[in-house]
Amino acid sequence: MRVGIEYTAALNQRAGIGRFVRNLVSSLLATDPQVHWVLLHAALNGADPAVLPHAPNVTTAEVRLPERWLTILWHRLRVPLPVESFTGPLDIFHAPDFVLPPVQHARRIVTVHDLAFLLYPECADARLRSYLMAVVPRSIQRADFVVADSANTQNDVICLLGADPARTAVVPGGVEARFQPAAPEVAADLRERLGLHAPFILSIGMIEPRKNWQGLIRAYSQARARHRLPHQLVLAGPRGWLWENIFEERERSPFRNDIIFLGYVADADLPALYSAADVFAFPSLYEGFGLPPLEAMACGTPVVVSDAASLPEVVGDAGLTVPAEDTDALAAALARLLLDDALRAQLAAAGRARAAQFTWGAAAVRQLEVYRHVLTL
Numbered sequence: 001m002r003v004g005i006e007y008t009a010a011l012n013q014r015a016g017i018g019r020f021v022r023n024l025v026s027s028l029l030a031t032d033p034q035v036h037w038v039l040l041h042a043a044l045n046g047a048d049p050a051v052l053p054h055a056p057n058v059t060t061a062e063v064r065l066p067e068r069w070l071t072i073l074w075h076r077l078r079v080p081l082p083v084e085s086f087t088g089p090l091d092i093f094h095a096p097d098f099v100l101p102p103v104q105h106a107r108r109i110v111t112v113h114d115l116a117f118l119l120y121p122e123c124a125d126a127r128l129r130s131y132l133m134a135v136v137p138r139s140i141q142r143a144d145f146v147v148a149d150s151a152n153t154q155n156d157v158i159c160l161l162g163a164d165p166a167r168t169a170v171v172p173g174g175v176e177a178r179f180q181p182a183a184p185e186v187a188a189d190l191r192e193r194l195g196l197h198a199p200f201i202l203s204i205g206m207i208e209p210r211k212n213w214q215g216l217i218r219a220y221s222q223a224r225a226r227h228r229l230p231h232q233l234v235l236a237g238p239r240g241w242l243w244e245n246i247f248e249e250r251e252r253s254p255f256r257n258d259i260i261f262l263g264y265v266a267d268a269d270l271p272a273l274y275s276a277a278d279v280f281a282f283p284s285l286y287e288g289f290g291l292p293p294l295e296a297m298a299c300g301t302p303v304v305v306s307d308a309a310s311l312p313e314v315v316g317d318a319g320l321t322v323p324a325e326d327t328d329a330l331a332a333a334l335a336r337l338l339l340d341d342a343l344r345a346q347l348a349a350a351g352r353a354r355a356a357q358f359t360w361g362a363a364a365v366r367q368l369e370v371y372r373h374v375l376t377l
Helices: 008-012 017-031 067-076 126-142 151-161 184-194 213-227 244-252 267-276 291-298 311-315 327-339 341-355 360-374
Strands: 002-006 036-043 058-066 092-095 107-112 145-148 168-170 200-204 232-236 259-263 279-282 303-306 320-322
Touching: 008 017, 008 036, 008 067, 017 036, 017 360, 036 067, 058 067, 067 126, 092 360, 107 126, 107 360, 126 151, 145 151, 145 360, 151 168, 168 360, 184 267, 200 213, 200 267, 200 291, 213 232, 213 244, 213 327, 244 259, 267 291, 279 291, 279 327, 291 303, 291 311, 291 341, 303 311, 303 327, 311 320, 320 327, 327 341
Parallel strands: 002 036, 002 092, 036 058, 092 107, 107 145, 145 168, 200 232, 200 279, 232 259, 279 303, 303 320
Antiparallel strands: none
């Protein structure tokens, strides 16, 4: 079996889908050495050299155009230049980042991570939303098979975009083995480097409205005022779009000086950052999967998440769940976790057990099953 995978996201995106693709492909290569893998990618956005997997059964193929121009060529101008022009003949071509380029003969698979652009259009950049609204439905129509990160997203692509239920499957993400409780001295060193000198509540993600960080800031301020908590609120992640209102919400808080925006945190520091937090909060309005709560649980940090989309499916009963837009409920959940040592210990243990069920090895096995099934269609 000769499988092509669109690998550009793995090279150009540090977090999010980039990490998803890197981890899935790495595990696929380790799971079945009999498959020949062809990793197709656009020219890199930055000046750093590409870091690509190397193995006897891996071939790489570069399209010598930046990602932006390749997107224009394939998806705006719709030039019918098939991927096989760069990869050679394939049995399967897998596009793991929402959109499917032209494919001539191979079976076509597309992974859709979420439909936030459709369900929460007010939370998305207008140009990106317009692009996804045009290209994602067309990709699903052209695909032989659609993969989703969660049962919730699978249901969304079936109900909202008309995917054939018999030609969809769920391949959830996994937690990397490096996510485990950090040694106290490692966590303490990171806190010192980041200037975090008080106990804290943590959230991680892109600074954008869909993450509901305005609601989290309000809930934090309410819980802290009512219970005289000493905790800071630490928000880690790069600025996305429509971030201005989130910073304005911080300025309205009486505890604004204890609401810390760290910006992007290096991947290598994430296990220690999760481990250093007393609670991890993730009240997102919509998530296709929701990897940060799983990583936090793997590090032994109790979590509270919203009841939106896939998050209850991912967290199960190993964390507290509150209505997505209920500030009072979120404030109460934060206070409950911070004031109840026994509950924190219980959820820390349950969270580690829950996170252990999600591995990239299991994801790779499931993805290979999908590839083999698609060849029978």
